[in-house]
Amino acid sequence: MWSEGKFFVDAKLSPDQGLNISGIGLASLLALLLTTAALILDWMGNRIPWQATSLTLPMVLCALGVAVLGQWVIPLLQALKTGQIIREDGPQAHLKKAGTPTMGGIFFIPVAVVVACIAANFAQDVVAVSALTLSYGLIGWIDDWQILRRKSNKGISPRMKLALQIAFALIFCLWLMSSRETNITNISLPWLGLSLPLGFLFWPVAGFVLVAESNATNLTDGIDGLAAGTVAIAIFALGALISPTSPELMIFCAALSGSCLGFLAHNRNPARVFMGDTGSLALGGALASVALLTNTLVALFILSGIFFVETLSVMAQVSYYKATKGPDGKGKRLLKMAPLHHHLELSGWTELQVVAAFYVISAVLALICITTIKM
Numbered sequence: 001m002w003s004e005g006k007f008f009v010d011a012k013l014s015p016d017q018g019l020n021i022s023g024i025g026l027a028s029l030l031a032l033l034l035t036t037a038a039l040i041l042d043w044m045g046n047r048i049p050w051q052a053t054s055l056t057l058p059m060v061l062c063a064l065g066v067a068v069l070g071q072w073v074i075p076l077l078q079a080l081k082t083g084q085i086i087r088e089d090g091p092q093a094h095l096k097k098a099g100t101p102t103m104g105g106i107f108f109i110p111v112a113v114v115v116a117c118i119a120a121n122f123a124q125d126v127v128a129v130s131a132l133t134l135s136y137g138l139i140g141w142i143d144d145w146q147i148l149r150r151k152s153n154k155g156i157s158p159r160m161k162l163a164l165q166i167a168f169a170l171i172f173c174l175w176l177m178s179s180r181e182t183n184i185t186n187i188s189l190p191w192l193g194l195s196l197p198l199g200f201l202f203w204p205v206a207g208f209v210l211v212a213e214s215n216a217t218n219l220t221d222g223i224d225g226l227a228a229g230t231v232a233i234a235i236f237a238l239g240a241l242i243s244p245t246s247p248e249l250m251i252f253c254a255a256l257s258g259s260c261l262g263f264l265a266h267n268r269n270p271a272r273v274f275m276g277d278t279g280s281l282a283l284g285g286a287l288a289s290v291a292l293l294t295n296t297l298v299a300l301f302i303l304s305g306i307f308f309v310e311t312l313s314v315m316a317q318v319s320y321y322k323a324t325k326g327p328d329g330k331g332k333r334l335l336k337m338a339p340l341h342h343h344l345e346l347s348g349w350t351e352l353q354v355v356a357a358f359y360v361i362s363a364v365l366a367l368i369c370i371t372t373i374k375m
Contacts, residue, residue: 021352023225023352026229026268026269030232030264030359034059034261039056042054053247055239058255061255062262065115065259066258070263070265070273074266082101082144100274102144102278103276105137105277108259108263109134111259113130116254120248121248123248126248126249128172132286132289133256133285133286136286139165140281143277144278165281168285173203184295185200186295187202209291209297210285212288212311213288216310216311218281218284220341221276221279222342223355224267224351225264225268225269227279229362230306230362231256232261233366234287235256239290242375245375249294253290260283263279269352284307302368305362305365309340310340313335313340313343317335317338341358
């Protein structure tokens with residue numbers, strides 16, 4: 001898994017400079033900001049915050065539910081010896097994380113799915129994105145389980161993982177094709193007020209988005225609280241954006257954002273549990289499937305700015321390493337370590353500094369989408 005680092009060179013971490021906030025403080029601040037934003041947006045949208053058909057109630061219910069459920073599930077994961085395997089060639093500061101329970105996605109993803117389906121009265125679109133989310137979570141669970149069973153950092157083969165992702169993406173696209181009476185093969189270009197007709201090309205694009213987004217969130221999951229917090233912001237903003245036209249999927253987004261916030265109660269620095277591929281692959285699938293159903297791929301691209309840059313950093317690292325490979329079979333490294341968050345760590349940033357900076361960037365991207373894109 002790239003997030004554990006494959007291209008590492010020795011570097012010393014400098015002490016924390018300039019960030020006087022704890023992990024729980026940062027997570028609490030994020031929860032407060034998103035809850036406040038939900039209340040304001042519900043008020044602006046003439047929705048009653050304490051009703052199921054709002055942004056606020058599903059988010060708060062899932063956040064509290066996951067936070068409480070984690071108190072029971074995490075000791076169970078410890079008893080089952082699901083401790084994370086940490087690569088020895090990764091950041092030395094991460095070696096102390098070895099043994100921390102992983103596969104946390106098994107408890108915070110289902111909470112969001114159950115709450116969303118009930119609150120949305122099992123609307124067809126919500127059931128569909130829930131199924132896709134759980135399917136990608138299943139792929140991640142198989143990978144996590146193989147890592148634990150083999151006691152190494154290698155789960156199922158990348159080829160097998162990709163094949164499963166493509167298979168579930170194909171099933172989702174076939175359902176989407178058969179369930180829509182109107183043509184959905186146009187991509188909306190919001191600021192231009194135009195639509196780009198793709199025709200049949202829409203379907204390979206849709207499959208690519210599902211696979212790429214799930215892998216992008218997977219790559220981002222490498223520091224305590226990073227993936228959970230950035231996804232909470234991104235999917236909350238996506239829910240706010242689509243609320244006028246897709247209120248049922250808005251509920252799903254709010255529920256998943258809340259589940260991420262509840263998970264942060266246990267995953268913030270220092271983490272008591274990791275989400276594993278079980279959680280990270282599911283989160284990417286959820287974002288992509290909602291965007292495909294609501295024709296918000298442009299907004300998804302903006303909201304996924306952090307995930308996109310993290311992915312590019314890995315691609316650039318691998319490409320540069322291969323391009324500079326000498327007769328000895330070794331190449332040069334463009335970054336100290338990929339993905340980007342590990343490069344920043346090895347450049348002297350602390351985990352909290354990286355997470356806080358990425359939260360701020362994600363929030364700015366969310367604000368841009370909510371205030372400038374009209375559905």
